[in-house]
Amino acid sequence: MIRRAPRTFAEHSPILFPALMLVVFFVIPFSLMIAVSVFRRVPGGFYEPDFVFSNYERFLTTFFGGVMSFSLGLAGLVAAVAVGIAFPFTYRLVRLPRPNQIRWLVFLLSILSLSEVIIGFAWSTLLSRTAGITNLFVALGLMAEPQSLSPSFGALLAGLVYQAFPYTVLVLYPALARFDPYLVEAARTLGASPLRAFFTVVVPALRNTIVATTIMVFVFALGSYLLPQLLGRPQHWTLSVLITDQAIYQSNMPFAAAMAVFLVLVSLALVGLALLAGRREEVA
Amino acid sequence: MPWRKLNTVVASLIALVLSAPLMVVAGVSVNAKKSLTFPPQGFSLAWYAEVFTDPGWRGALIASLVVATLSAALAVVIAFPLAWFLWRWRAPWARAFEILGMTPFILPPVITALGFLSFWAAVGEYGSPWTVVVSHAVFFVTLPLVTLSLGFGAVDRAYVEAAATMGADDRTVLRTIVMPLVRPYVISGFAFAFVLSLNEYIVAYMVVGFTMETLPIKIFNALRYGYTPTMAAVTVLFVSLTALVFGLIAFFGDLPRLLGAWAKHD
Numbered sequence: 001m002i003r004r005a006p007r008t009f010a011e012h013s014p015i016l017f018p019a020l021m022l023v024v025f026f027v028i029p030f031s032l033m034i035a036v037s038v039f040r041r042v043p044g045g046f047y048e049p050d051f052v053f054s055n056y057e058r059f060l061t062t063f064f065g066g067v068m069s070f071s072l073g074l075a076g077l078v079a080a081v082a083v084g085i086a087f088p089f090t091y092r093l094v095r096l097p098r099p100n101q102i103r104w105l106v107f108l109l110s111i112l113s114l115s116e117v118i119i120g121f122a123w124s125t126l127l128s129r130t131a132g133i134t135n136l137f138v139a140l141g142l143m144a145e146p147q148s149l150s151p152s153f154g155a156l157l158a159g160l161v162y163q164a165f166p167y168t169v170l171v172l173y174p175a176l177a178r179f180d181p182y183l184v185e186a187a188r189t190l191g192a193s194p195l196r197a198f199f200t201v202v203v204p205a206l207r208n209t210i211v212a213t214t215i216m217v218f219v220f221a222l223g224s225y226l227l228p229q230l231l232g233r234p235q236h237w238t239l240s241v242l243i244t245d246q247a248i249y250q251s252n253m254p255f256a257a258a259m260a261v262f263l264v265l266v267s268l269a270l271v272g273l274a275l276l277a278g279r280r281e282e283v284a
Numbered sequence: 285m286p287w288r289k290l291n292t293v294v295a296s297l298i299a300l301v302l303s304a305p306l307m308v309v310a311g312v313s314v315n316a317k318k319s320l321t322f323p324p325q326g327f328s329l330a331w332y333a334e335v336f337t338d339p340g341w342r343g344a345l346i347a348s349l350v351v352a353t354l355s356a357a358l359a360v361v362i363a364f365p366l367a368w369f370l371w372r373w374r375a376p377w378a379r380a381f382e383i384l385g386m387t388p389f390i391l392p393p394v395i396t397a398l399g400f401l402s403f404w405a406a407v408g409e410y411g412s413p414w415t416v417v418v419s420h421a422v423f424f425v426t427l428p429l430v431t432l433s434l435g436f437g438a439v440d441r442a443y444v445e446a447a448a449t450m451g452a453d454d455r456t457v458l459r460t461i462v463m464p465l466v467r468p469y470v471i472s473g474f475a476f477a478f479v480l481s482l483n484e485y486i487v488a489y490m491v492v493g494f495t496m497e498t499l500p501i502k503i504f505n506a507l508r509y510g511y512t513p514t515m516a517a518v519t520v521l522f523v524s525l526t527a528l529v530f531g532l533i534a535f536f537g538d539l540p541r542l543l544g545a546w547a548k549h550d
Contacts, residue, residue, distance in 0.1 A: 006373040015378055018366035022384045025422040026396075029403035033395075036402050089298060092291055094545070102534045105543060110527040111302060115483035115500040118519050121507065122305035125516070131312050133304075135323075162305070174544030223392030225486055226504070240394045247398055247490065260398045267391050 037257035047254050055258035071238040075221040078160045079214045082221075085161075086168035087210060091202060093169065094177045105173075112166035120230030123159045124150045127231075156232035160221055168217050175209040208277045215274040219267050239263055306523055313516035331517040341514060344502035347413075348482055351498060355420035356477035360428045360470060362421060367432035368458070371439075382429065389426035396423055397490040404491060411495040419491050420481045427480065428473025431542060435469025436462070468537045475529050483522070 006012050040050035058064060093104055125131050127150035137143040149155055183205065187197040203210070225240035237245075239259060247256035316326025335341045366385065370378055388396045400419045404410045439462055447457050485500040493501055499522065503515055533539060 003372070003374050006369075006375055011373065014365040014372075015369040015375075015381065018362045018369075018385075019381050021362045021422065022381055022425070025403070025418055026384055026388060026399075029396075029399035032402045032406060033399040085298070089295070092295065098540070102539050105539050106527060106530045106534050107299075107302070109530045110523065113479045113483050113526055113530075114523065115485055115503075117485050117500045117504045117507075118483070118522060119305070121503065121511075121515060121519060122309045125312055125511070126305045126308045131308055133308075162302070165302070170543060177540065177545030219390070219392065223394065225392075225394050230507070240392055243394050243398065244486065244490075247401060248493075253402065256398060257402065260395045263392055264395055267395075271390055 033257045034261055036253055037261045039254045039257075041252055041254045046251075055254045056262075058255060058258070059262065067237065067239055067242055070236070071222060071240075074157075074160070074236075074238060075218045077157065078164050078221040079217040081157075081161050082164040082168040082217050083172075083210060083214050086165055086172060087203075087213075088198070090169050090172040090176050091198070094173065094179075095181075105170075108166040108169055111162075112170065114163075116163065116224065116226035117230075119159060119163050120227050123155065123162065123227075123231055127155050127158075150231050151233050151236075153232065153236060156228060156236050159227045159231045160224055163224065163227065164217050164221055167220050168213060171213045171216050172209065175206060179206065212274040212277040215270050215277070219270050219274075222263070222267065306519075309516045309519050313513055313520050315513050318512060331513040332521070334514050335518050335521060338514070340497075341502065341518065344497045344499045345518075347496055348499040351416055351420060351488070352478045352481040354417045355424065355481045356428075356474045358417060358421035359425045359477040360474050362425050363428035363432055363473060364470065367429060367436055368462075370433070371436035372454070382433075385425045385429045388423050393423075393484075393486050397487040400487060401490040411492055413492060413496055416488050416492045416496075416498075419487050420484060421477075423484070423487055424477040424480050427476035428470070431469045431473035431476065432466065434542065435466035438469075439465050469542075472533045472537050472542055475533050479526050479529050483526070 035049075036047060037055055038051050038053065039047040040052050040054070041047050059068075093101060096104070126133055127148065129146050129148040132146065132149065134143055134146040134149065138146050179202070183201050184197050187201045188194070192200065222238070223240055224238065225244055228236050228238050228241050240263070243256050243259045243263070246252045246259070311324050313331055314327050314329065315324045315331075316328040335345065363385065366378075366381055369375070370382060396419075400415075401410070404412075404415045404419075409415050443461050443465075444457055447461055452460070483500060484498075485504065488498050489501055489504075492498075497505065499518060503518060506512065506515055530539075533542070
């Protein structure tokens with residue numbers, strides 16, 4: 001069986017179904033969304049075909065600017081915190097004996113796949129007055145009486161980092177699992193402390209991986225749409241929340257679509273950067 | 285060695301923080317009274333029973349399981365021929381479809397959700413229950429695509445050569461050699477898509493949110509009317525089911541390899 005280019009129709013036929021499904025149910029909806037972003041909204045929750053840029057002009061308002069800069073700042077903060085914790089953690093994880101490693105991976109995958117609804121519910125319970133962590137502080141004598149810690153910016157940040165942490169570990173996992181341990185052993189033999197070896201050998205060697213992972217986590221955090229509603233106050237709403245709100249509750253599909261197109265462009269540019277950073281590592 | 289101790293302490297601390305919200309929810313779910321208190325007052329499994337006896341919760345549970353099963357199956361049916369084609373033939377142009385299959389998973393989910401919303405509204409099927417199956421299948425096709433690409437990549441082409449030399453055609457090779465070797469990857473791809481579909485909110489909400497309730501939608505809707513221990517019970521059931529599925533994948537398959545680490549025998 002020679003691996004050559006397919007020639008006949010029969011040889012091409014297996015790809016027909018997947019190609020058709022992806023074009024009809026991904027490319028077309030995606031293009032449609034871009035089209036809707038230049039449609040004109042008509043009162044009553046509908047829109048008609050047109051070619052206007054008024055939906056994009058709303059980006060110039062201070063309200064949108066505020067939401068946009070808050071979303072980007074929040075995603076950046078989440079990415080920095082998550083990578084800061086996950087990198088040393090994953091570095092240790094890949095050196096654990098295989099059964100322990102697998103137990104951790106199952107645990108992390110389970111948290112990663114949890115619905116945002118569930119994470120939001122679990123954190124708001126943990127931070128609530130009646131069932132929350134403050135009851136423990138009261139019992140330990142650290143606090144006078146239990147209080148509610150949610151909604152607040154801190155609660156939102158905790159929830160987002162919680163959600164992003166397993167993702168960050170799993171993005172870092174392949175690169176760290178393949179990292180040559182002899183580099184560290186060499187540094188240790190030459191008298192470097194474990195901490196010094198970590199910061200002067202491991203971190204610089206994997207600098208591009210760290211950059212690429214930070215960007216991927218940034219995009220991941222940018223996509224969070226429920227936690228800002230469940231754990232934050234209205235001023236903590238992100239672009240994803242605003243898009244959902246405009247599409248469903250304000251019935252303004254064209255404006256929602258315009259914001260979504262903007263979010264796509266930001267995300268794709270960032271993913272492109274991440275791939276570029278990742279590739280440079282492979283060459284080096 | 286103080287270093288080792290410090291590592292253990294830090295790892296335990298991370299494990300504690302990761303499980304704290306879930307432990308509180310588990311505690312709340314066994315409250316005797318209809319209140320969210322922790323530590324729980326009294327002990328009762330009534331809230332777990334309510335998930336199965338209350339028609340609303342049971343309906344949502346069944347809807348979620350049906351949607352997750354069908355959409356994961358469809359995702360595998362889309363991903364398998366594509367991954368096989370890319371492995372069998374030299375066709376660089378077909379990589380474009382692989383990239384298409386990866387894209388919805390990388391982009392913020394609200395974008396895919398909005399695309400589906402405009403699409404189903406345009407074709408006049410907005411709200412039909414089956415649309416969420418197709419939407420989830422396309423949204424999660426990335427997972428079986430990734431596991432199957434790994435699976436086909438792991439097939440030793442020497443076996444295929446040997447079979448072909450002895451006169452086996454493509455179909456026979458696929459059925460007798462390739463299929464048994466990639467079966468674990470088919471199953472894990474299905475399982476990943478199943479679990480994620482079960483937990484997915486935004487796409488399901490935008491596509492069928494006003495006509496049917498999956499469990500995440502039901503939990504979110506219930507949150508607006510105040511918290512009840514039933515939600516906590518559903519959450520515990522969900523987390524256990526999720527952990528069970530990944531536990532099975534780890535038991536029957538090579539989880540570190542699936543997640544991108546080199547296998548020991550490489």
